[in-house]
Amino acid sequence: MHVHHVPSASTAAPAEAITGSAWVTSLAVPEGPSRTQVDRVQFAPGARTRWHRHPLGQVLVVTEGTGYVQRRGGPAQLIRTGDTVRVAAGEWHWHGATDTTSMTHLAIEELLDDGTPSELAEPVGTVEPAVVTATPLTRTLVLEQDLPAPRVVDHVQIRRITLAPGHGTGPHVHNGPVFGSIETGSAVYQIDGEPESVLTPGDVFYEPEATRIARFDAQEDGVTFLAHFPAGPGETPELIPLES
Incomplete structure (x- = not known):
């Protein structure tokens, strides 16, 4: 077992995989016998993946914001903070932010030993907007910082x-x-x-x-x-x- 600090550095998502602006932070990579990969993906409003599929499927955990997920042949579904999505192996799908809100999720998947990558297809077309039901109240702690010494603030x-x-x-x-x-x-x-x-x-x-x-x-x-x-x-x- 080892513990490490979540990295603060992120990189722009590859243009061939994402339409719009998105950033990826690698949280875990395959190590030893484990083939688990975990990334944090931050989508700007309107950003979304192309249609794609994973050899062994994928799990998405929405940590912030509101977005969409859709499988081939089904309607686009609204996802928001706290939602978990399980994508089946080989299932064509896409996910990303709505046109007016950003969205961040964790992307968790098992990789094949031979390194077979996810398969990409065409960009997503027009998405029929879903009705967003307002949440009565949310509170999210985004920073709690100790100061090095007491300070008088008026x-x-x-x-x-x-x-x-x-x-x-x-x-x-x-x-x-x-x-x-x-x-x-x-x-x-x-x-x-x-x-x-x-x-x-x-x-x-x-x-x-x-x-x-x-x-x-x-x-x-x-x-x-x-x-x-x-x-x-x-x-x-x-x-x-x-x-x-």
């Missing part, structure tokens, strides 16, 4: 920040902690001395006070995020540029 600034495609903040520090959440687009994020990660819609991040942020660079789709700045009496939140 006001909080919340800023919506947009970076154009290919632009970044440059190396910097803040004079207080920053908590952020990505609304649209994506960005490469790196705290100095730590691995890079790609932040996508729904991801959250924490920039500790006076800690060097090596990268916060918008990718080709740009990025918009909310940044929350807790501040003390008479304090104005500041970004302090550093030399590269």
